[in-house]
Amino acid sequence: MSHSSGQSLVLIVDDTPANLGVICGALAHEQLDVVLAHDGAMALQVARSEMPDLILLDVVMPDMDGFEVCRQLKADPQLKDIPVMFMTALSETSNRLQGFQVGAVDYITKPFQEGELLARIRTQLSLRQLMRTLQRQNLRLEEQIRERAAVEVARERLTEELRQAYGRLEQELAMREQAEASRLLLQEQVIAAQEARLRELSAPLIPITDRIVVMPLIGTLDAARAQDVLHTVLEGTAARRTEFVIVDVTGVRAVDTTVANTLVQMGNGLRLLGARAVLTGVRPEVASVLVGLGISLGEIVTKGTLQDGIAHAMASSTARVASLRA
16 A cells, blocks of 8 residues: 555564454554565565555564564664564564564564554554654754854854944944944843843753653753753743653763753752653763763663653653552
């Protein structure tokens, strides 16, 4: 089926027609498009041409097993982000571990319960949609930052031109001094407003769910900006009644002692507000600085990637809701 309806597309890979029929029957009432493959080579070909949102992959197949198919998917830059869910009768822990090691996001054993299968598929498709939304928001944010940087360059150039003009006017006409002073005051107010807006845009709070927000940080994180981030996080958390704040520092080039201590203050402040902090994307050079400074992040949870942080927050939030209902 061509992926043109706007619905999520699921690729089902199994060499047994009966299994394909069972899975297609389970998905019949879902708002999904489905495409089928009977072996590993066909699965790779269909994945490249259709770009599915989720791949349900059998493990035991002739010629190329599901583990090898998954390895090749993850080695392809265009396909590596497509989530893969294994379906197999192999239930040993070693098989599950191998599935996750080659890059799968989930592993369900046959015979499976239809309700469980549908729930897992819906969860993975929802996460896929959330990640795409976050990627689009990040692209928009980066474009806004570039636009603001261009505005800042133009502002600095204009400011320099105005200062030169002011020097010439001062020499030519002393009576213009009062008017020029008023102009400079207005200019400073405009600059202050622009800088305040830039600080706001440099630390956005992006909602993932009603209880989870992400703050992606890009560029230099100095002491002043760290305080802006702390203020934004605490105010946003209190206003939204947020449960998890995921601070992604993948794009942060460096930190110092003041910034690291501010991160600890953020974790403590969020805890006082009933929320939890998750720090993601800590690069090796940033981690080395934190270790060298002897800074302990306290109860702040750290995850390698933003996706890992979102998954942790969603799992923790779900577990908390389940415990409250119990």
